[in-house]
Every structure is written in structure tokens, then in C-alpha cells.
Amino acid sequence: MSPTPLGFITKGTPNLPSDCIEEILKSLYRENDQASLYSWTLVNRSWCQVAISLLWSHPFKNMKFNGSDNEKGYLIIRTYISCLSDEATQQLIDEGHKIKNTKTLFDYPTYLKELHIGNLQLSIGQWWEKTTDYMLKHKAQFQTVESLISEMLFNKCNGLKKLDCELQQFRYNNNSDFVSFSGTQKAVSRLNEFHIDCTCVDHQGHLYNLLTTIINISQNINHIIVTPYHECPLAQQIPKLIESQNNLISFSMLSPMVGFFNPSRSASIFSSLTSQIMSLTNLDFRRIFIDWNSLEILTKCSNLKNLKFINCYQEQDITLPDSLYKSIQLTVNKLTLNNEKNNETFLSEITYTTIVMMSKNRLKELAIDFFNPELSQIINTQIPNLSSLSIRTIPPIQQLEWISCSNSLSHLSLSDVGITSRLFSITICQQIGQILPANLLHLQLESRYNIAPESLTGILENTDAKLEVISLDVEKFDDTLLEVVGDYARDTGKRLKELRIGKDTRIEFDPSLCKKLLYVIPSINQNYEDPWPVLIERRDPLWKNILEVNIE
DSSP: OOOOOOOOOSSSSSOOOEEEEEEHHHHHHHTTOOOHHHHTTTTOOOHHHHHHHTTSSSSSTTTSSSGTTTHHHHHHHHHTTTTSSSHHHHHHHHHTTTOOOOOOOOOOOOOOOOEEHHHHHHHHHHHHHHHHHHHHHHOOHHHHHHHHHHHHHHSSSSSSSSOOOOOOOOOTTOOGGGGTTTTHHHTTTTTTTEEEEEOOOOOOOHHHHHHHHHHHOOOOOOOEEEEEOOOOOHHHHHHHHHTTTOOOOOOOOOSSSSSOBBHHHHHHHHHHGGGGTTTEEEEEEEEEEOOOHHHHHHHHHOOEEEEEEESOSSSSSSOGGGGGGTTTTOOEEEEEEEEEESSBBBHHHHHHHHHHTTTTTTOOOOSSSOOHHHHHHHHHHHHHHHHHEESSSSSOOGGGGGGGOOOOOOOEEEEETTTOOTTTTTTHHHHHHHHTTOOOOOOEESSSSOHHHHHHHHHHTTTTOOOSSEEESSSSEEEEHHHHHHHHHHHTTTTOOEEEEESSSSSOHHHHHHHHHHHTTEEEEEEEEOOSOGGGGGGGGGHHHHHHHOOO
């Protein structure tokens, strides 16, 4: 008799324990596999209960308001309206809305764990456009629907884990008075992640009041994400938000289209981080001013592992005497230094070099925009454990010759995003192939335009590197490039494990050829997201022009 499988009952119909079901479904939730979660709702009631609770814990996550998702917001709001109280429903009916008197099988608002206010507003906008005619739009109030839905979500949810306060400014919206809801304090008291967009127009002060409530009520936020913007009231509250937390793990920024934190506001941000020096592990700074004092504060963060400076500014070069480099060090393993362009206000090469030198003791991964002989010498002689190097400019090949002797480098990323760049010419690609170290496992190439198949061949035919992964983020990927990679995989005895193609790359190869090559390339990932910060400013000329607008 075969043994009873673990987790099944011996008598009657086999049943998987509910806690096992929940863990399986949570794994699908973490992978954002909504299609599989929906299919599990059809198994039985207990599985349906768990799947529904997970699906409706983050209904506004990763929403796209075009294409195939153009009705998703409408459907979500239609369901939420069915969950409104009789009094709230009657209020909408009195305004002229045709609301069907139907109740849902589940009380969906109670499952809410992640709320993106901007996506909620846009979803309500979809419902409004689909259900209101010309006459009703002049009689009813959009604000009524928004307030009723927002109040229900804040009052009924059993505590949000993630709140994104990026608002949407459109013709219907005046923003709800969040703090007037009876359940707001309970809803935000257990936040784990919080995003505040300082570029939002907050004429009525509702968002400011919500932020003040969060500062006073929620002290256990681990992840704060900020969009910086000048000296608005929201920006002035950010240092208080940081200092109010007990165990902040990461503080990150999103680059606004225009605006930044000026030197005074930047200094207050860094000063507030001194309250979190024992817990911070990840810092991502964008459009903020850096000086020596700010770097010194970061050296006190004893558990800092990941540090990014993207499109940051300086008032003067930051230097450090050689005698202090040993005693004043950053503890980071991963360092990213990217600027959209070089000018007198962005971080200089001198400042870049100083930051690299302050990170050299533990640095394993480096992404940087510039490369010069001094930096090449530093990496070669003082950062022996560097395993990943990403270069976002075009250094002369001579500055990279030391790479061929590296025993630790397993990942190399080279970028060619400049208009006049010729990094991926056939001759230079042959030279690149010759300097790749034998232990290199992952080669990543990024181009603003395209890479010729002859250039890619020049790299692969001239290297002794035992590549297991090739990543290409280019304008177009066609049959010729696919065949070059396939020939390399075949010639090296199927050593290549994966081909990654950037998600914004235009695919023009024959799917049948792709399928045929799977016997030599086990994985062909056509939706690869570059883990390094590839700035949209560097690919989109329109975006670059917007960023150059000065706002006094």
C-alpha cells in the first residue's frame, strides 16, 4: 500500500489543509499571477474565499488605462458600488444615477491592503464616463461618487499595508477629505509602504492633512517613496515623516518631470536620516543636492547595502583627503551613479570618484555614467571583489583592458545611448570580445538604436568568456540577431542558459525560429527588465526637453 501523501487526510475525500492552500495562493499573489488566482476561485468555496481575498487586496496595482485594460477600472468601481451601504446607494440614486439593487457575494472592501489613490480616481473616472450621459453630468457631482467610494474603502478595510498618494489631476476631481473619514486612522496605522508625490496640486490641503495623520499615527513604515518638488507644504513634511518611523529600511525617490529638492530641503532630508542609521539598507536619491555633510551622514548608516544617486546635484566638487579614505567608508555592496547629462550643477567626475573611493571596501556591484583612467585604476587596484560592472558611457577600450585579468567579474553591462556613439562598431566589438574575462557569465548590451549582427558576432567569436546569459536592450531584435545568438549557443555546446531581450525592444523575428532555437537556448525572455536604472530621459528626446524647462 502506498504511503499517504503529506498533507492529505486518510479518510473520505482527500483535502489539502487550508493553511497550505493559503500559502500556495499567496505565492501566486506574490508573482502577480492574477489569471491563476481567478481560476482557483472556481475550485470550491474555501479556495474561492482565499483567492478572492488576495485578488481584492490590491485591485488598483499596475493598472493601465488604455488598450486591454480600458474597462478594468470601471468594473472595479461597479463592484465597489454594489458594496455601498443602503444610505450611500440612495444618495447616488437621488442624484440621478441608475444603480442596480444587487449585493455582492463578498464584502470586497474588507480585503483591501494596497491602495493607489490616483488609480482609484482614474477608475472612478472610467465608471463616470461609462454610466453618465450629458444631462446627468450637469446634474450629479463626481465628487459625491469619489467621496463615497473613498470613505467606504478607508472605513471598511482592516488596515492598509501600502498606500500610494500620487493624485490624478483631471477635470472632475477635487480630492476627497480623507481625514474626515471615521476609519482613516485605523486604515493607515499599520502601513508598511508609503508613497507621497510632492508634485501633486493640493489646493484644499486634504493630502497634507492625510500626511500629517500618517506621521502621527503610523510609526512602522519600512519603505518610503517620495517624488521631490521644490518647497511645497508636502515637501516640508518629509523630514518629519522620516523621523517619525521606528525602523525605516528604505527611502527612495521617483524622478519628477520638473522640480527638485533645493539645497536647504536636501540638507533637512539627510539630517532626518540620522534617526534611521541602524535600520536603513536601501537609499535611492533623485534630484537632490549632495555635499560632504550628506555623505558623512551616510557613512553612519551601518547596514546600508544599496545606494543610488540619479540625476542629483552639487554646489561644488566633493573631495576627501587620501588619509581619510580608510576611516570614512560607506558600507554599500551596490552603488549606482547616473546623471541624465553633465553640466555644472550635476555631480562631477570628481564627486563621482570620491563616492566610489568611499565605497571601495565592500563594493561588489557598480553602475556608473562615466569612465576615465583614474576610475579604471581605482577599480583595478582597490576594488578586488567587484562582481558586476555597468558602464553608461563609452570609454576607450584601453581603459577596460584590466577586465581581461579580473577573477571576480561575472556581470558586465555596456551601454551605447549617445547619438554619436560608435561603441558597437564591428572593430570595437571585436576588441570587447577579446577583453572579456573567462569567468564572465552575463554580458549585457544596451543601445539607443540597434546593434548589427556582425557586431554581435564580433564579440561572441572573439571571446573566451563562458557566457551563460546574454541580455540585449536594443531598438529592434530580428532573425539575424537571433541566429547569431543561436550559433554561439550551438558552438559552445549549449552552455548559454538564457537570452534576455529588453521589454521595450521591437520584436521582428519569426516565432517558429525562436521555438526552434529553444533546444540550444533553454530560455528566451522577451520581457526582460534591466535591473540597472535605464533613464527614460536618455531615450526620449521629448522627455529631455521637458526636463530642461526652468520653473522659478
